[in-house]
Amino acid sequence: MTPHNRKQMISDVLTLEKGVKTRPDDIVQRSLWLWKRIASELVPLIGETGFQSLYGRAVHLALPHCGSFTLSKQGDSTEGVIDRLRQDLVTLEHDIAHQCSTLLITKFTDLVASMIGDVLMNQILRSAWQEHTTQPDS
Template sequence: MATTNVERDEIIRRAVMRRPDDFLNVTVHLWERLATELITLIGENGFQSLYVRSVHLTRTTYPWIVEGNPTHATEKRFAGLRNSLADYDIEIASAANRLLLTTLVDIIALLIGDILMTRILCTAWTNDASDIAGKELQE
């Protein structure tokens, strides 16, 4: 069965809202994990180009999103995005983040296909769900 945009959107929505109490840290961590997976496939320059394009497209709805510099080291790669989102309440910030993620994922899905893109999302984020669940059980 082919994956649809609706299914990918749901994966993104669940991941972004996994821990609303720690939204900014979760958001940056999701982006870092996704970037790591995508860079192995499309390289640093490919990721940077597609990320910048996604930010540009997302700015039509959320003009305050800052591009940042996705070529920086992992811990600083999404500092601009984090700072942009920090200025808004969680509902607006999460909607902007979901749109940015969806835009990037949709662009890449057009290039590599829906099934592979969904598999990349699951690979990037599934371990996070297990890690978080394990930590919550220990608490």
């Protein structure tokens, strides 16, 4: 799976089924679920500090496009980081929240992939989001 395909997968997983009526906070809840699943896969491998460092870098890279994101405070737990993201996303309109969520997760996964490789990153995402990703390896 190429980085472009990974970005498309992230956007697809964030998108609710077509024709399903959505509430304003659906994208926020969906994004938080994705982050919790990513954290559950990565924290055992890279630790809380590693996860938080990469998340902070991803936020920094996304800020020019999504100015509503706030950097987490040093020492925040993973849950604290995810709660801060929730606070940031609830202030956005649905489409903007979707775009910013996609961008942030893409930046984060690109950073991780640059360290561990695309194949392993894609396996981690598939494992984290297994009920939503049934695509074969590309």
